[in-house]
Amino acid sequence: MSKYIVAIDLGGTSAKMGVLNENAEIIDRWSVPTDISQEGTLIVPNLVKAVQAFLNRENISIEEIKGIGLGTPGTINHEEGTVVSAYNLNWDKVQHVRDQFQKAFPVPFFMDNDANVAALGEQWQGAGEQADNVVMVTLGTGVGGGVVIDGQLVHGINQAAGEIGHMTIEFHDPIDCTCGKKGCLETVASATGAVNLALKHIDDFDGQSELKSMIQEGKDISAYLIFKTAEDNKDAYALYVVDLYVDYLARALSHIANTLNPAKLILGGGVSGSGEFLRSKVENYFKLYTFSQIKETSKIVIAQLGNDAGMFGAAQIVNNGLKK
């Protein structure tokens, strides 16, 4: 009787691996280093070996495994079961990931992009509370996203749905984005974006501020510092920067919500560590920008699973894939 799901959250330095039972409980977890040498060709064989070692160690037969799910960086071709352009894995050539797993294990195998998988994990076992329609926005070094509609991830015609970070949100004096465009949400609402705003608007603010002094003295600042000095010290310039930040973010979220009316818009990633301080401020602007039936029903919430979102999501793509 197949009852276990093997879930793998592959990253540039390590792969987090877990085994979930039918109650979505992680019954075993471990991690293996990601060896990106030899153009990343060792990565999948190492994951296969790690799964095999687990089965041997726990004396579990392959018949007890319902499926294997993998969240991975890069662009996925779902038809071919391949991944390309995962630069932190050294995968600039096409990798035949699904074939390698299926040769080793005669069980269903599913994979998806890491940002999508994290969104699905939060939808299933985190802040999404299993609502059918959920959008996750990850506020990290960049801004990532994942869209879940009717319980399933949305991929789009070219696997690029959920690129929320590249919504053009600033038109008047836009900052260059790493994607080649200007004025993307990522340039103002990532951790880097918060710093961009603090540097860009320094001459707009006349009052006393510790943050402003630090910038003028040439000290390094971070999104963490901006949000912390705003919340703890009520630093006037930090509060000014946070206000700009949440306004941009709320505009982007309102566009998503006005289009999809999801039950939850989940904020994840490093900046979401500011928790309720961030959430309540975003919500104030969000309510200004959304249609009335939408603001009453689409809720902004903070992600709950942290680093485990990817593992839960990798398991849920197996459940969802088997249902299709």
Ligand SMILES: [Zn+2]
């Ligand atoms: Zn961009």
